Amino acid sequence: MSDVYGFIAEKMPQMTKSNHKIAQYILQHPNEVPFYTVAKMAKMTGVSEATVVRFATFLGYSGYPELQQYMQASVQQQLTTVERLKMSLEVYDEEEQGVYEVFQDDMANIQSTMEKLDMDVFRQVVEAIIQAEQVYIVANRSAIALGLFLQYYLDIILGNTQLVQVSDRMVEQVYRMDEKDVVIGISFSRYTTNTIDVLAFARSQGAKTIAITDHLLSPLIPYADLSLTASSQMATFIDSFVAPLSMINAIITFVGKQKQYEFHDRLQQLEKIWSHFAIFYSQR
Numbered sequence: 001m002s003d004v005y006g007f008i009a010e011k012m013p014q015m016t017k018s019n020h021k022i023a024q025y026i027l028q029h030p031n032e033v034p035f036y037t038v039a040k041m042a043k044m045t046g047v048s049e050a051t052v053v054r055f056a057t058f059l060g061y062s063g064y065p066e067l068q069q070y071m072q073a074s075v076q077q078q079l080t081t082v083e084r085l086k087m088s089l090e091v092y093d094e095e096e097q098g099v100y101e102v103f104q105d106d107m108a109n110i111q112s113t114m115e116k117l118d119m120d121v122f123r124q125v126v127e128a129i130i131q132a133e134q135v136y137i138v139a140n141r142s143a144i145a146l147g148l149f150l151q152y153y154l155d156i157i158l159g160n161t162q163l164v165q166v167s168d169r170m171v172e173q174v175y176r177m178d179e180k181d182v183v184i185g186i187s188f189s190r191y192t193t194n195t196i197d198v199l200a201f202a203r204s205q206g207a208k209t210i211a212i213t214d215h216l217l218s219p220l221i222p223y224a225d226l227s228l229t230a231s232s233q234m235a236t237f238i239d240s241f242v243a244p245l246s247m248i249n250a251i252i253t254f255v256g257k258q259k260q261y262e263f264h265d266r267l268q269q270l271e272k273i274w275s276h277f278a279i280f281y282s283q284r
Helices: 004-014 017-028 038-045 049-058 064-075 081-091 096-116 119-131 141-158 170-175 193-204 242-258 260-276
Strands: 135-139 161-164 182-186 208-213 226-229
Touching (some): 004 017, 017 049, 064 096, 096 242, 119 141, 119 208, 119 226, 119 242, 135 141, 141 161, 141 242, 141 260, 170 193, 182 193, 193 208, 208 242, 242 260
Parallel strands (some): 135 182
């Protein structure tokens, strides 16, 4: 089902009137549809939300989220930033409702991420981070924001975390990776080549590799021992990092819970240093 649009076209002769209506809309709007929630899809095609879900299962998918995943994989890597900007002008209304739709899409991303979360994998990720001698985080371009946030808090808790980016120091950083380390790759469509390459190299060195990405069709997945997916779909030129950041918040929180006693001592020492250098504002 990698050619999802071709597959939908092939199945159209067997479809009910409602399914045919949905299929026709998808094929006419291939770039916008992958970013629609069930509610938005139902609204745009004039059918019920239940009909949209049944359409996905008719095609052989487990549900609408899986159909969406394949459509996104087909479209996202092909769209340039300019094309995504044009798409956002078509999808989001310029009026007040368009603003609310952005919030609604972010909430839908969090809901989808919660529903797909594999708690066993999540626990393994937390345990791997805690057991690592060194934690390396690989993130580039817009995902740097996520990488910096994760690196900042993990390093406060563990004192062994560094961010790997494209720079003169990168070779020296990846050279030191071995089986005692954990390497976390963070990338969302359109995926950065450097992040994939570093994750692949880390795995070849025996390091434990973790991917934080948008779905199981991501090119990071083949190089990850453990994978956590967070929905980032938004019909605009930016990535929605609300759900990925929420996932990262959960990781930091549970690493902190597991290391609470050591963390408490480190935090007390840091508080003294922060106070000494007057890091935080206080009224005089």
